[in-house]
Amino acid sequence: MPKKVRIALDAMGGDDGASVVVPGAAISLSRHPDTEFLLFGDSKLIEPELAAHPPLKAASRVIHTDVAISNDEKPSQALRRGRKTSSMWFAIDAVKQGEADVAISAGNTGALMAMARFNLRMLPGIDRPAITGLWPTVRGDAIVLDLGATIGGDAHHLVALALMGSAMASVRFNVERPTVGLLNIGREEMKGHEEIREAAELLRAMNLPQLNYIGFVESDGIGKGVADVVVTEGYAGNIALKAAEGTARQMEGFLRNALSQSWPRRIGYLLARGAFRALRDKMDPNKSNGGVLLGLKGLVVKSHGGTSAEGFAYAVDVGYEMAHYDLLTKINQMLNRDGSALASAQTAQEAVS
């Protein structure tokens, strides 16, 4: 019988803490029965929730912690106060100690990154972490990174993101050689920031067997599904993601409003409601929940703070999958194959400049 996937949960994370985390874990467990959970947090809040989910209770161990990181704590503050005391810290530490395969938190993003970086450390050759996300496209999902972990970054940083994103795509989409594009404001070679043009030259020069670099992608190309992986530094990635999410919500609102304004429209809505459900399902931000923190010596997944139990379950699914298919080994292979891909980026960089 294969090994179970062991998931450490920060049960205090997110706007609703245990009341979302526990039922969310229960939903994910029903989809992946080969999971075990470590639940970190206030046992007085966790136990009553667990009591309502006997199968989860049977697959879980609760570890009481007194401290919970709040959403408005600065990373440095959270690290000072929450180190070796908080549910977030202990969930990450379980990965560090080899007691869990992945840690999941819906808590304060900055604090989660700071703690993960401090405790797990970065992979060799990687300077700064990235957050990945799934972006619904007309041809399935695309992986977009970085969605806001690190602002700015040189060509070397972008190449590292391309390698890690590609490793994740090969696991997630089960493809041999994912297509990878660099986010830019035009497809022409001359456009964009210098570091993006330089990263493009590097990726082309490296010509990797496990990554198909296809060139620049504009932000309206992500949803067209032109690449499996779209790479950008965190500022632009976050801007793109939120512009898309905002537009989707705005259109839904307009449509809902317009459909309620007359009886024929309301009847039309009833007849066609399957179509609206399909649309909502396609663009459901819950389904894209679960951002994998990449670049660390351990797996950490960030859930949206304001998500529902259903949404949190998707983040748990992501953590399950990444652990089950051993993303970390895949990334290490990617970074180290043929000597070292990142060292070869360095060589290519010297050749180019």
Add this chain to the structure above:
Amino acid sequence: MPKKVRIALDAMGGDDGASVVVPGAAISLSRHPDTEFLLFGDSKLIEPELAAHPPLKAASRVIHTDVAISNDEKPSQALRRGRKTSSMWFAIDAVKQGEADVAISAGNTGALMAMARFNLRMLPGIDRPAITGLWPTVRGDAIVLDLGATIGGDAHHLVALALMGSAMASVRFNVERPTVGLLNIGREEMKGHEEIREAAELLRAMNLPQLNYIGFVESDGIGKGVADVVVTEGYAGNIALKAAEGTARQMEGFLRNALSQSWPRRIGYLLARGAFRALRDKMDPNKSNGGVLLGLKGLVVKSHGGTSAEGFAYAVDVGYEMAHYDLLTKINQMLNRDGSALASAQTAQEAVS
């Protein structure tokens, strides 16, 4: 009788040239009869189109030019080949010579900016041009700039954009003190690029009577209508705009597809088609057509290259409005009031740093 608005058109610009530009101008003329047109381009292509629009013909003068700038010419190349020869150049030059109040082109954006900058020159204190756009929100439109004219920029550049965008909003929306936000990836003071945080400090310190600085705006806040003007450098602005446009198109596509998949849905669509028309109307990219180039000593408007006559007419409307309400004087007042707003930004900068 008030002065007519004189509009110079690059009749060769865009994917379809005169066959879109001329009927587009005719539509706009029907909305603003107090307009006169100068049409620059190949008279053999313009005259037959004009013949189909007698009122426009009566309000127009055609000036034949031999050279048309193509969409794939680099700015430097276009400037070399098209200077004092092309329809684009002469449309801009008509503004320079005082023969027109505004120039409008659907041609090559890079070439248009290069020629406008070379011929009209920048306003004192402004280093680089910006392109503005209208962004549909739940509470009317917002002005977003820069949408891609200038990549990157320091705090001083962002403050200049805020001043010019605010002048444009006061003209376009007829408000005394438009609300202005800086695009960022979080609303907290500590987040984002240094130049954005610095621009925020400057705008706060300047405390201008004609501009209400409201803080950082995330890209999902633009569509919520949280500010009349949202300011960003051109890379992020372009990324945000295209992510939003792409998502809108994607959702429309999903919905159209889902609505055609069964008879009840198709009947539902027929009953509710007014709602879909309202949605399409709300999100119609044609209606947002017409990007004003700001920072120049003259008015220039850029239309999408692939637009229809209806879309081009919206760009002409924008040009008409900006000239009619004398945006340029408004911007000059904004930059020079109380000595000079930009000099006061400099002073504030010294005080801050």
